[in-house]
Amino acid sequence: MNWLLPPGNSTFAGDIDFIYYVILVITGIAFVIVEFGLLWFVIRYRRRPGRKAYYTHGSMKAEVIWTAIPAVTVVVIGVMSGGVWNQVKGRNAAPADAMVFGLTAKQFEWNATYTGADGRLGTADDFVVRNQLHVPVDQPVLIKLATEDVIHSFFVPNLRVKQDALPGKTIDVWFEATEPGEFEIACAELCGLGHYRMRAFVTVHTADDFARWMAEQTAAAAAGE
């Protein structure tokens, strides 16, 4: 049991985690002040016979202090968060050179669509692999996220990616993985009976590896038709 985050393997994971740790420190300080303050008061000001409490209705100075400090603090956290938010989810956040993939959720699976040789979605050479999203490392990736039925949520804990898939809409999600490996995809939005087992994988390949995999799959897809 600890308050550390598990390792993050995308370019923006570090920025997200940094804000988390800033908040952890700030809220940690507030937590200690309040909890130990309460405990101290309970011990220090316990009822003693013959003593009367200090009669006061408050202090304007104190009110100003404990209004101003939290206000300034949250503005700081807000401004810091805003920068990272824009970088991750802003309207035009995805880098222009991102490689495009499709990902379509349905009860209870994730279907990854690959562009084939032409590098474009929605053409005849597209092919689909169930529950397997293969991407290259150190390369921005743009995912066209959609759903066929209800709302699902595309969640890759290790990449710090989460985005709901909304019926009737295609939503852009981007990330750039920084390490090869296999990471789990989970569904994070209640979507029915099999929500708990709507599991898939992101496989992050080295560039060479990815090219080989892609060639294999493209050939297999072409042969299958």
Added chain:
Amino acid sequence: MATSAPPIDAVHAGHGHELSFIRKYIFSTDHKIIGVQFLLLSLVGLFLGGMMAMAIRWQLGFPEGSMPLGGIFPETMVSGGVMLPEFYNSLVTMHGTFMVFFAVMPLLVGVFGNYLIPLKIGAEDMAFPRINMWSFWVAVIGTVIMMAGFWVEGGHSQAGWTQYAPLSADPQWTGVATGQQLWLLSIAVLGLSSILGATNYITTVVNLRAPGMTWFRLPLSIWSLFITAILVVLAIPILSGAAIMLFFDQTIGTSFFNATAGGQPILWQHLFWYFGHPEVYILILPAMGMVSEVIANGSRKPIFGYHSMVYAIIAIAFLGWIVWGHHMFQSGMNPTLGMTFMISTMFIAVPSAIKVFNWMGTMWRGNLTLHVPMLNAIAFVAMFVIGGLSGVYMASTPVDIYIHDTYFIVAHIHYVLFGGSLFALFAAITFWYPKMFGRMMSEAWGRVHFALTFVFFNLTFWPMHYLGLQGHMRRIYDPSQYEFLQHLSGTNRFVTISAFLLMVSQVIFAANFILSWFYGKKASENPWNDNGLEWSTPSPPPHGNWPDVPTVYRGPYEFSSPEVEEDFLPQHQKLPGDLEPEAAGRGS
């Protein structure tokens, strides 16, 4: 005396002939009886919601194990001793539904709104006693409709208490039709009950305050219940309207929320949370108000910064209307809105901090009497702070990307609603029990209950922060499906066992509550040496509350005033220098 005409019913009923048993205890128009009726009904709701949580925890702690008492459920819910995922989803839905709509909300608003408002402002009853009676019986009808969902074909709703469309909008996605419709119907009916009650509260506070009870002599509990009632009147119709739209999607083929026919699934989320965030404050503001009463009483000191406390309540209620999007950062809503909602949400920290520091200021240099209500009230502050601070993580949009829809939010909401509202309710129930029932609850057993609840509450919910930070999604039936959650099975089991012990500890409260009703020590008029008007009439108060409505000479928190020998100075006590309120009476 300068007092406006008391409600007709109260005059009739209070001072005249004897009422039949049915008119007195069943279809009563007495706000105190209605308050107690709401109390008994919502304690049952609380128990049911708790038992559902136990079943959920069993499944998460012991996913493969055969469920204790699993045999009493039909094969469609628990098969071969193992809970089915569809039943798990129903339980998750109904645990949230019961705790929000049938336990915490009626406990705070239905019980204490009814019981305290007339007694604390010096009114003989509510402004509309018959509407008040209806508000209770409509709630009973709503409860019956909701319960019926468990027995219909296909089982109860499985769409979560948030009812996200289109999962909730079309039976083909969950296989639930009737249960889903009953859920929506019940919520609409319950909404009517809430609106009836809240209109009454608002009218009563505005019109029926005793002579001398100016706005800034109102106890903070009444301020918070008054502001809450305004939130109820504004927020609940939104939910009712949305529920009716969803009901039509389900039954007559409209497509408000169904994308395949041109509807907008995200519209449901906007409507739901536009109600839902004010609802969060409906569930916490009355708790804050009542805790303020208990902390002033236990500290034997005036509330520190009374005016700031009032303005903070108003500020929270106002901010509550412009933050709903923080539930939807990852929903596909325009990311620019994410920025707006993040900033407005962050600012809620300000009035919340004002309240916390003022409670601490009230305790500072006090003469702390740690009676059972006070212990629970201090626990409220200590736990609410944790819930408030964990809220900052989710308000930060980038951090929310990671922890949204994980156990971190489950930890957060339980620190606010259990650690906050429910501890406040334990404080309130134990504080006003002697007034309600004329007998004291056992102080010793109250302490035992408090200590066990405090410990097991934290052992249950603190580790959920950790689960969330490890990425553990909420509302999943079997975490062992995922590789990255494997190492959490020990924590899940620990949480489950703590939750069981937490539930078992509540037996002490139930026993204390029931047995004290019959065997408790007789309560005096003012057992806590408090200043509020409710303590100036016998315990329990007669119908009509006072032979003559009291006059108010000062604010409610004059503890340890240098003007008198004792460490309290009731609002109705006239000191030599006090002037009678002007003939107009209840002025501003």
